[in-house]
Amino acid sequence: MSEPQENPDLLRFGWEEWVSLPDLGLPALKAKVDTGARTSALHASDIESFGSINAPKVRFMVHPVPGREDLAIACSARVVDRRTVTSSNGESEQRYVIASALRVGDQSWRIEMTLTDRSSMNSRMLLGREALKDHITIVATERYQQPRLSYDVYTTAKVRTAAPNRSLRIAVLSREDNYSTRRLVEAGEKRGHSVEVIDTLRCYMAINALAPEVHYDGKRLPRYDAVIPRIGATITSYGTAVVRQFETIGTFCLNGSDGILASRDKLFAHQLMARHRIGMPNTAFASSPKDTDSLMRLVGNAPVIVKLLESTQGKGVVLAETKKAAQSVIDAFRGLKANFLVQDFVKESAGEDIRCLVVGGKVVASMKRTGAEGDFRSNLHRGGSAKVVRITREEREAAVRAARAFRLGLAGVDLLRSDSGPKVLEVNSSPGLEGIETATHKDIADQVMAHVESSVRPTPVRSRKALPDA
Ligand SMILES: Nc1ncnc2c1ncn2[C@@H]1O[C@H](COP(=O)(O)OP(=O)(O)OP(=O)(O)O)[C@@H](O)[C@H]1O
Ligand SMILES: [Mg+2]
Numbered sequence: 001m002s003e004p005q006e007n008p009d010l011l012r013f014g015w016e017e018w019v020s021l022p023d024l025g026l027p028a029l030k031a032k033v034d035t036g037a038r039t040s041a042l043h044a045s046d047i048e049s050f051g052s053i054n055a056p057k058v059r060f061m062v063h064p065v066p067g068r069e070d071l072a073i074a075c076s077a078r079v080v081d082r083r084t085v086t087s088s089n090g091e092s093e094q095r096y097v098i099a100s101a102l103r104v105g106d107q108s109w110r111i112e113m114t115l116t117d118r119s120s121m122n123s124r125m126l127l128g129r130e131a132l133k134d135h136i137t138i139v140a141t142e143r144y145q146q147p148r149l150s151y152d153v154y155t156t157a158k159v160r161t162a163a164p165n166r167s168l169r170i171a172v173l174s175r176e177d178n179y180s181t182r183r184l185v186e187a188g189e190k191r192g193h194s195v196e197v198i199d200t201l202r203c204y205m206a207i208n209a210l211a212p213e214v215h216y217d218g219k220r221l222p223r224y225d226a227v228i229p230r231i232g233a234t235i236t237s238y239g240t241a242v243v244r245q246f247e248t249i250g251t252f253c254l255n256g257s258d259g260i261l262a263s264r265d266k267l268f269a270h271q272l273m274a275r276h277r278i279g280m281p282n283t284a285f286a287s288s289p290k291d292t293d294s295l296m297r298l299v300g301n302a303p304v305i306v307k308l309l310e311s312t313q314g315k316g317v318v319l320a321e322t323k324k325a326a327q328s329v330i331d332a333f334r335g336l337k338a339n340f341l342v343q344d345f346v347k348e349s350a351g352e353d354i355r356c357l358v359v360g361g362k363v364v365a366s367m368k369r370t371g372a373e374g375d376f377r378s379n380l381h382r383g384g385s386a387k388v389v390r391i392t393r394e395e396r397e398a399a400v401r402a403a404r405a406f407r408l409g410l411a412g413v414d415l416l417r418s419d420s421g422p423k424v425l426e427v428n429s430s431p432g433l434e435g436i437e438t439a440t441h442k443d444i445a446d447q448v449m450a451h452v453e454s455s456v457r458p459t460p461v462r463s464r465k466a467l468p469d470a
């Protein structure tokens with residue numbers, strides 16, 4: 001009988017080696033060989049299944065660097081199986097099985113691994129027989145037979161793009177099953193994410209310092225990678241409280257609670273835009289009826305616009321052609337204890353305004369809305385019509401700066417074309433997608449999802465101390 005020959009195609013493997021799991025976004029990991037186990041295992045925390053029953057996925061956190069719990073990479077993968085695994089100490093546990101490419105040096109092959117949240121597992125990863133057979137030959141007394149990697153990769157920008165196809169768990173906070181909500185769900189799922197619509201008013205909250213949570217339907221809500229708030233104007237206060245709670249937990253919110261609140265309060269919004277030197281119509285407001293006359297002088301004389309602060313869809317926007325008319329509108333609003341502002345009427349915009357949709361700091365689409373015959377208001381809800389428009393650089397800059405002032409990832413900025421440049425009227429934090437997608441034939445929901453993806457990529461860790469084994 002001849003001695004078994006070492007296959008030269010097999011990789012020499014010590015008892016511990018550097019590997020990477022590119023599908024999971026883990027570019028450097030130390031794995032121990034565990035020939036006593038059939039299946040490989042990855043040490044993960046916060047393991048949660050999600051997605052549809054037909055294609056279940058699992059979401060988990062991996063702390064690739066021992067002793068650096070601050071460094072957490074969010075991973076997701078398709079569930080390929082569930083298996084009862086009995087570990088070396090005799091305890092058995094139901095585990096999710098996932099698959100990923102395993103890269104060692106310049107070779108890579110697909111392996112399966114179970115996910116386990118056992119702090120007793122002192123290694124991040126154990127490589128079982130199944131993963132190793134046909135690929136390696138073991139040199140049991142050595143380690144690092146294969147090229148060494150470095151944990152330093154987690155401090156570089158590379159970590160952001162390590163898992164470009166990570167499947168995300170996204171919540172759309174919305175009370176309505178409308179066009180925009182449906183399109184966001186559709187676009188997210190098309191990109192491989194799982195998107196759940198959550199009724200904002202059904203969320204309830206446990207507010208405390210150590211473990212803030214959001215509950216829904218009797219259960220604590222899972223951790224989402226991202227929340228897309230679509231807060232209706234009638235529930236701004238409660239809706240922004242829910243968003244704030246997600247922010248407290250550390251969930252990425254496409255639009256923040258502060259930005260949504262600011263966009264809903266026309267006075268505050270105008271002050272914020274003024275602070276950022278964004279062009280807008282001359283605007284004035286006063287509380288006391290004694291000041292009506294001088295208030296009107298502040299914006300220039302009639303015709304003026306009088307606007308209810310809580311107006312949407314153009315419902316509380318009045319054009320007063322004469323000073324007398326303006327005074328009676330103001331008296332009427334005051335009589336109803338309604339808050340309003342007075343604004344210079346931008347005549348030359350002639351019943352037209354421009355809606356710029358800003359996603360992630362870029363104008364991705366714009367349309368010109370023209371009011372119904374005889375109406376100075378161009379709102380689509382008032383019977384206006386929309387068509388695609390080319391905007392000027394100045395208009396683009398105004399829209400981008402306005403969205404940035406409110407720190408909104410998704411904003412509908414409305415502006416008027418005046419003789420002295422663009423005048424921003426308002427910034428909407430839950431802009432509808434139907435009108436603009438129809439007018440421009442653009443897939444805006446997809447662009448929103450692309451922006452969400454890039455916003456939730458892992459950020460490189462900042463490390464003053466060198467990472468171990470670097
Ligand atoms: N100062 C102004 N000069 C000329 N037209 C104006 C002025 N302010 C408003 N308009 C017209 O009235 C419309 C409605 O005004 P605005 O957008 O401020 O109100 P809104 O009720 O908040 O509407 P939205 O549904 O867009 O939130 C504008 O789209 C614009 O066509
Ligand atoms: Mg508005």
Ligand SMILES: [Mg+2]
Pocket residue numbers: 314414425426
């Ligand atoms: Mg408007």
